[in-house]
Amino acid sequence: MEAIKPPPLKPLNENQIDFFRENGYVLLKKCCSDDLVDAFNGHIYDIRDQTPMPDWAACDERKKYAVRLFNPHKHDSFSRQLMKLPIIRGALAQLMGREAVCVQSMYFYKEPGSPGQASHQDYYYIKNDPMTMIAAWTAMEDLVDEENGCLWVMPGTHKLGLLPHGAVKNLEEHESHTEETEGVDTSRQIPVIMEKGDILFFSELLIHSSNKNRSKDRWRRSYVCHYIREDSNVLHREDLRQKYPLY
Structure with missing residues (x-):
């Protein structure tokens, strides 16, 4: 007998959905417990502490502990569980209008002194x-701020369509090794200050974008994870064609 799919949660209120539509992002506070985040951090380190590494x-x-870990959800059950947290599944269903699937995951270490990524659009x-x-x-840190390399966003730019990207300046x-947006004044970006377990959609x-981690001893x-609607498909990227359901 096929398992019954539980209905998705509805963690977003109408104001938050409207905020996302207008600004292109929304921040949800304390979606993961400290214990869960700490356990996942330790688990990710254990993966690369193996001899030999997988x-x-x-x-x-x-x-x-510097090179980001690409697509752990494809190989690791703990990474898949965080990829499909009920609150994530629910928020995405509300924002997309139907169920989402995951196509990419990345774990960033971003040790002190490491560079950020220039302004860009994920599309x-x-x-x-x-x-x-x-x-x-x-x-995945107690505090993510300007000093240790938080994200910066440019509200409303999701309405501009895809912009040209060129060499990092x-x-x-x-x-x-990445590229950055061209043809728009990115000085209007604002920092997104986050605490452990917060999720920015x-x-x-x-x-x-993100800037260099200028702290002396604070990682970031x-x-x-990147999600598409279940009826959407990734183009041109064979490595991201597989869809991972969230239930």
Whole structure:
């Protein structure tokens, strides 16, 4: 007998949904307990502490706590559980109008001194049809602020459509291997201050960035998953074609 799919939660009120529609993002506070976040952080470190590291997580031993961990949800059950938290499933269903599926996950370590990512739109990297993608960015530190490299967002820019992207200009501040938006004044971006367990949901067309971690001893760990509506499909990226349901 096929299992009955539980209905999604409805964690967002109408004001929050309207805020997302107008600004391209919405922040939900304390979606994960401290214990859950701490356990997941420890689990991710344990993965790269294995000898040898699993092939899917492998990187230079000297950079094992620096190189972001790509798509752990494809290989690791704990990562899948955080990917499909009921509050995430519910919020996405409210914002998308129907169920979402996950296509990408990333765990960022962002140690002190590490660069950020220049202003960009996620759709530039992950094109999907119809365009429905929303990211869920979970804070894995007690405090994520300007000092340790929080996200910066540019409200309302999800209404501009896809903008041109070009070479990163400030290599002291940002990674060189990505690209950044062109043709718009990104100085109007604002910081999103977050606490452990907070989740920021934002549109694939929202211009956002992060700066260098300027703290001396504070990391900026985060778990970021990208979701599309269940009837949407990723284009051009064979590595992201598989859809992971949230129930």
